[in-house]
Amino acid sequence: MWRWDTLPDDLLLAELLLYYIGGVRSGDGMDHNLRVKFPPCIAAKVLKTGPGIEPAKYYSDSCAYCWHTMSHYPQLVPAQSTSTVVAAISATDVRNGTDIQGISWDTLAITRETYRNTRLQQYVNYENIPFSGKALKEDRKITRRGGVFYEFSHNYRSVRPSIFHFQLRNLVWATTSYDAYLMTNFSVVSHWSALTCSRSDFLDVSGHVAPTQEHPGNLSEGFKGTSVSTLAVKDKLLVVGGTRGELICKHLDRPGVSFCTKTAEGDLNLTNAVEIYDTPSAAVHFTISGNDCAVRDFDVEKYQLSKHLQFSWPVNHTSMSPDGKLLVVVGDKPDGLLVDSDTGKTVMALNGHLDHSFASAWNPDGVTFATGNQDKTCRIWDVRNLSKSIAVLQGNLGGIYCIRYTADGQYMAMAESADFVHIYDAKNGYEEEQEIDFFGEVGGISFSPDSQALYIGISDHKYGGLLVYGLCQSQNH
Ligand SMILES: *[C@@H]1O[C@H](CO)[C@@H](O)[C@H](O)[C@H]1NC(C)=O
Ligand SMILES: *[C@@H]1O[C@H](CO)[C@@H](O)[C@H](O)[C@H]1NC(C)=O
Ligand SMILES: *[C@@H]1O[C@H](CO)[C@@H](O)[C@H](O)[C@H]1NC(C)=O
Ligand SMILES: *[C@@H]1O[C@H](CO)[C@@H](O)[C@H](O)[C@H]1NC(C)=O
Ligand SMILES: *[C@@H]1O[C@H](CO)[C@@H](O)[C@H](O)[C@H]1NC(C)=O
Ligand SMILES: CC(=O)N[C@H]1CO[C@H](CO)[C@@H](O)[C@@H]1O
Numbered sequence: 001m002w003r004w005d006t007l008p009d010d011l012l013l014a015e016l017l018l019y020y021i022g023g024v025r026s027g028d029g030m031d032h033n034l035r036v037k038f039p040p041c042i043a044a045k046v047l048k049t050g051p052g053i054e055p056a057k058y059y060s061d062s063c064a065y066c067w068h069t070m071s072h073y074p075q076l077v078p079a080q081s082t083s084t085v086v087a088a089i090s091a092t093d094v095r096n097g098t099d100i101q102g103i104s105w106d107t108l109a110i111t112r113e114t115y116r117n118t119r120l121q122q123y124v125n126y127e128n129i130p131f132s133g134k135a136l137k138e139d140r141k142i143t144r145r146g147g148v149f150y151e152f153s154h155n156y157r158s159v160r161p162s163i164f165h166f167q168l169r170n171l172v173w174a175t176t177s178y179d180a181y182l183m184t185n186f187s188v189v190s191h192w193s194a195l196t197c198s199r200s201d202f203l204d205v206s207g208h209v210a211p212t213q214e215h216p217g218n219l220s221e222g223f224k225g226t227s228v229s230t231l232a233v234k235d236k237l238l239v240v241g242g243t244r245g246e247l248i249c250k251h252l253d254r255p256g257v258s259f260c261t262k263t264a265e266g267d268l269n270l271t272n273a274v275e276i277y278d279t280p281s282a283a284v285h286f287t288i289s290g291n292d293c294a295v296r297d298f299d300v301e302k303y304q305l306s307k308h309l310q311f312s313w314p315v316n317h318t319s320m321s322p323d324g325k326l327l328v329v330v331g332d333k334p335d336g337l338l339v340d341s342d343t344g345k346t347v348m349a350l351n352g353h354l355d356h357s358f359a360s361a362w363n364p365d366g367v368t369f370a371t372g373n374q375d376k377t378c379r380i381w382d383v384r385n386l387s388k389s390i391a392v393l394q395g396n397l398g399g400i401y402c403i404r405y406t407a408d409g410q411y412m413a414m415a416e417s418a419d420f421v422h423i424y425d426a427k428n429g430y431e432e433e434q435e436i437d438f439f440g441e442v443g444g445i446s447f448s449p450d451s452q453a454l455y456i457g458i459s460d461h462k463y464g465g466l467l468v469y470g471l472c473q474s475q476n477h
Contacts, residue, residue: 087158088197091151100155101438101463119419119439123397125376126166126417129334132355132375133399140377140392147434149411149423150454150469157465159199161443161457162186164227164243167316167358167374169401169415170273172444172466173233175252177453180466181233183443187226189240192466203250203257205240212256215303219261234276235284237300241271247288249303259303264292272331272358273317276300279324287327289315295329295344309344311337316358322366326383330357336371338386348386352379361403363412363426370412372400378414380430391430396420402444406451413454415442421456440464 089102099105105112125133161172161182171183178194187206190199210222226242233239233252240248245264250257263271273289284300291314297307313332320327320341328350330336336350336357350371359372368390372378378400379389398417405412405426412426418441423434440460447454456467 087156089155089157091153094152100152100467101440101458101465102155102157103439103463115439116437120397123418125374125398127355127374128332129355129374132334132373135354135375137375137377137392137394139389140394141430143393143424143433144431145433145435147423147425147432148472149425149434149475150436151472153453153468153470154194155465155467156192156194156197157463159190159192159457159466160184160464161459161466163441163443163459165229165270166417166441167399167401168229168270168272169358169417169442170230170232170317170444171228172446172455172457173231174446174448174453174455175233175236177448177450177470180446180455181231181238182455182457182466183228183231187228189228189231189238194468203238203240203248205242205246205248209248209257209260211258211260213258215259217261217304218259222257222260223262229270230273232274232276232286235278235300237276237284237286239274239276239286239288241274241288243267243270245269245271245290245292247271249300261303263288263290263294263296272315275319277320277324285320287318287320289318289329289331291315293331295327297341307342307344309339311344316356317360319360319362319369321362321369321383322364328360328362328369328371330360330371330373332356334373334375336360338381338383350379350381350386350389352389352392353377355399358399358401359403359414361405361412363405364407364409368426370403370405370414372403372414374399376400376416378403393422393424393430393433395422402442404445404447406447407449408451410451411447413445413447415445415456418442421445421454423454436467436469438467 089098094100162184164186174180180192182190184190188201189203191202192199205226208224211218226246228240229243230241236252238250245262247261247263249259270291271288272291274286276286279285287295287297289295293311293314295309295315295318296305299306315329315331318327318329327339327341329339334353338347353373353375355374357371357373362369368380368382370378370380376395378393380391382390395416400414401417402415410427411423413423415421421436424430425432440458440463443457443459445456452471454469458464
């Protein structure tokens, strides 16, 4: 029998999995020569479970996923000495032949194209419902792939986005085309300024966090050691969700934390998603989607819970329609729901996806919306006829974990769990697509409010960074 408390801090992934699997089953043909560092988040979590405590399925899922995503990587892209890695790669560098992630393919034994094909074949998409990603989607949309809507501007390699929970990828938010907020080091919300090319810790929630304002319902004593599962930034407000139901609100232009509370207790009551939105009467509100099957709505002036809707399954993501009347709710079920945002009553079930969903977004036109699923597709729906989705957009290798529209509704971007972000010309029926191709897990994507920039956070111990694409001048309407 193994003991979690005796494991060394800098455990290697393969060794940890051997420990782990050793307790469950043995001899499953793993490559014992793999020397991959276990991501500190997972190592810390596993260590935290303590001696004698059975690791929950949650941990085993995380381990399995890490195994999936990291196992083939180091074999194919051998370690490069870090001295050759530059802090930022510009469009000029890329025009001059530099890889957008600074991978020096010419020194490697494999070409980018071969490695891409190997990844496409070997990447194991995480599924809750077996084979959901492999099923043939007969109704998938055939798009034209050559679109060029956004062009590479920079890869800020000194920024290290991180991901805490492998299914929650809403961890990057642009507030202008030069400013982005993102999660780094599992508990720190960082601010990146592209003007000064510098990162700063904006809010570190690893230590003690307590509110500096008085609001009924806040936890005046605060809490310690929050791990960030999700975040959102909009209207000069940052809302951070933690893995044990924590909720922390901070105004970008005010000192201190304005509000914090715990919406639920316990290790598995994660805050899965936060959406900040403006009500038709121009008040700022936010909804949070919880693993405790609830959707809660708060106002930002007084931080009062204005709605509490309860569902029968964990809610992984919700999006409010621009008129504030309808809520898209997706979670641990293939079918999503369109509900009345006041009562929570189902307006329509959204049938079509084959696995659990983690992403949703409304087109600012208020008529169509999108849902992203682990079955590797994004479905587009039209509220005027919800009997069937109007388009099925197919990813290449991973689940669709993050979806964003530009404020003018011209473009929609969807991120796969790794390696690909797809941008569609939404105004013209999603017929044309631009595919952005890189290597690594996606922490989040975000258009700047003026649609001029698209930020992509890549979380990878070696080739991670913050990618920025700029709207092509020819596309400026
Ligand atoms: C482009 O690459 C060449 C060869 O690697 C190098 O000599 C040159 O300085 C580079 N130019 C710029 C603008 O980086
Ligand atoms: C990340 O967090 C750990 C623990 O809070 C800290 O020791 C470490 O210095 C941090 N690393 C960076 C790069 O900020
Ligand atoms: C999640 O929260 C609910 C309500 O607060 C509680 O009843 C439940 O026990 C919690 N679950 C865990 C695993 O802690
Ligand atoms: C919804 O999200 C969370 C992450 O908190 C996960 O634990 C829960 O089971 C979810 N759904 C699926 C399919 O895992
Ligand atoms: C709604 O869409 C379905 C499937 O595309 C179609 O068969 C049906 O006629 C439509 N209903 C209306 C009222 O347009
Ligand atoms: C109800 C409640 O917890 N209120 C507290 C909110 O925060 C302020 C400032 O920390 C406290 O003084 C209140 O008691």
